Structure formats: C-alpha cells, structure tokens
Amino acid sequence: DQQVKQNSPSLSVQEGRISILNCDYTNSMFDYFLWYKKYPAEGPTFLISISSIKDKNEDGRFTVFLNKSAKHLSLHIVPSQPGDSAVYFCAALNNNDMRFGAGTRLTVKP
Amino acid sequence: NAGVMQNPRHLVRRRGQEARLRCSPMKGHSHVYWYRQLPEEGLKFMVYLQKENIIDESGMPKERFSAEFPKEGPSILRIQQVVRGDSAAYFCASSRTSGRADYEQYFGPGTRLTVT
Numbered sequence: 001d002q003q004v005k006q007n008s009p010s011l012s013v014q015e016g017r018i019s020i021l022n023c024d025y026t027n028s029m030f031d032y033f034l035w036y037k038k039y040p041a042e043g044p045t046f047l048i049s050i051s052s053i054k055d056k057n058e059d060g061r062f063t064v065f066l067n068k069s070a071k072h073l074s075l076h077i078v079p080s081q082p083g084d085s086a087v088y089f090c091a092a093l094n095n096n097d098m099r100f101g102a103g104t105r106l107t108v109k110p
Numbered sequence: 111n112a113g114v115m116q117n118p119r120h121l122v123r124r125r126g127q128e129a130r131l132r133c134s135p136m137k138g139h140s141h142v143y144w145y146r147q148l149p150e151e152g153l154k155f156m157v158y159l160q161k162e163n164i165i166d167e168s169g170m171p172k173e174r175f176s177a178e179f180p181k182e183g184p185s186i187l188r189i190q191q192v193v194r195g196d197s198a199a200y201f202c203a204s205s206r207t208s209g210r211a212d213y214e215q216y217f218g219p220g221t222r223l224t225v226t
Contacts, residue, residue, distance in 0.1 A: 004152070036217075043114070043201050043217030044153070089152055097166070100145070100153035 003027045004092050006101035015110050019077040023090035023101050026071065030092035030099075035064060035075050038087045038103070047088070048075070080108045114139075114204050115184075116218035123225050129189040129196070131221045135204030142185040144177060147199045147220075159185060192225045199223075 005024045013019045021035075031052040036044035050057040050064045050073070057064050063076045077084055087103045115134040123129050135142050144156040155169040159179035170177065174192075179185040189196055202218045 006152070041219065043116075043203075043219050045217065091153075097168070098143075098155055100155075102150070102152040 002102075003030075004090060004099045004101040006088075006090060006104050008104050009102070010105040010107070012107045012109060013080050015082055015108055016079045019075075019080045019084065019106055019108065021075040021077075021088050021090075021104050021106065023073045023075075024071060025073075025092050025099075027092070027094065027099075028071070029094045032093040033064070033066060033073050034091045034093065034098075035062075036089045036091060036100075038089060044089055077106075080106075082108045082110050084108050113216045114202055114218035116200075116202050116221050118221060119219060121221055121223045123192045123223065125193055125225060126191050129192050129223055129225075131187040131189075131200050131202075131223070133185040133187070133202030133204075133218055135185070135202075136216060139204035139206050141205045141207065142179050143203045143205075144185075144187050145201045145203065145217075147201065149198070153201060156187070189223075192223075194225050197223055197225045 003026050034049040035047040037047045038044040048059050048062045048064050050066050055066050061077055066073045085106055085108050087105050089103045090101045091098050114136055117132050121129055133142060140161050142159045145153040146156055147153050157170045157177045158166040161179055162181050174190045176188045199220045199222050201220045
C-alpha cells in the first residue's frame with residue numbers, strides 16, 4: 001500500500017526557472033511532512049519540512065506548500081540551479097511511522 | 111563530527127548466505143531507523159530501534175530479517191539465507207530523540223547489497 005506517491009519520476013527544468021515537485025498522500029493521520037534530497041551514492045539529506053497545522057513553509061529558495069483537503073504537498077525551488085539536480089523524496093510522518101514516496105529525479109539544465 | 115556511518119558500502123552475497131549490515135549513529139544519537147530502497151521504488155521503513163530495544167519492526171519481513179542495537183557498538187541489520195529479491199540499498203538514519211524535529215536528521219550513505 002503506497003501511502004505516499006510521487007507520480008512524476010523525473011522533471012527537467014532550465015536554470016533560473018521554477019521547479020515544482022509534487023507529492024500526494026492517502027493517510028489523513030500523517031501530520032508532518034518532509035522533503036529529502038539525494039545525490040547518487042549518498043544517503044538522503046533533509047531539505048525542508050512542514051507541520052500539518054501550516055500550509056506553507058519557506059527556506060531560502062525552497063518553499064513547501066501543503067493542501068490538507070487535497071492531501072497534496074509540493075516543493076517549489078526558485079530559481080533552480082544546476083546543483084539542485086538530484087532525486088527528491090517526499091516523506092510523511094505519523095508518530096514513528098515515516099513513509100517515503102518513490103522520488104522524483106530533477107535535472108536542472110544550464 | 112562524523113555523520114551516520116554504514117559499512118560495508120557494497121556487499122555481494124550468494125543466495126543462501128547471510129548478510130550483516132552495520133550502522134553507527136551520530137554521536138549522541140540513541141535512535142536508529144533502517145530503510146530499504148528497492149530499484150525504482152522509494153525508501154521503505156523497516157525497523158526503529160533504541161539502545162537494546164526494538165520499538166517498531168512493522169516494516170520488517172517476518173522471516174530471515176532481524177535487527178539489533180546493542181548497548182555498545184553499532185546497530186546490525188541481519189539477513190539470513192539471502193535471496194535475489196533482497197538486493198537493494200539499505201539506509202540507516204539516526205536521531206537524538208523521536209521528536210518531530212529529529213526527523214530532520216542524517217541518513218548514512220547506505221549499503222548496497224547484491225545477491226548473486
């Protein structure tokens with residue numbers, strides 16, 4: 001049962017433009033959401049998070065939006081940079097149970 | 111200030127052999143989580159341990175897999191009688207507590223297990 005879904009396996013954007021990565025979830029018990037970034041041959045590293053009591057959290061070029069009624073969250077990166085090229089995982093948390101999406105491979109072209 | 115360490119980074123085992131994966135959490139961290147990433151899939155939770163205790167093993171296959179986090183030494187994920195379907199990347203993560211903020215912590219680089 002895939003409770004967290006990232007339906008786009010890959011995304012390609014031009015440097016300087018906005019990257020929008022999407023994530024959907026099915027379990028309404030999730031109350032905390034995170035985005036991780038992963039480079040090849042490395043473990044995921046935390047990027048940004050949002051609590052279910054908020055609908056937006058911003059950190060520099062990264063903004064996460066949460067739409068609870070739609071059970072949807074998105075990560076916006078603006079402006080996108082070539083160094084942002086990586087696989088991005090969204091994760092949803094309910095107590096100790098953290099579920100990850102399958103990831104979206106972002107490629108930012110110079 | 112070492113991060114989460116995992117070894118070996120790559121492990122090749124023949125079908126039927128045992129695989130032992132080690133994870134040393136960050137200094138001061140007493141909570142360890144193991145995840146598995148199968149090809150083309152996301153990270154899947156396997157088990158959550160504190161020192162000498164298994165807190166949640168709901169994601170662990172019922173047979174052949176076991177995990178421990180002893181009072182001294184690294185956490186060990188053990189897979190007995192490996193099969194080709196066990197081939198995956200296994201990631202360990204650690205946190206200081208189980209509070210929300212501590213999920214913003216570090217993962218290890220992973221162990222890539224290949225079963226031939």
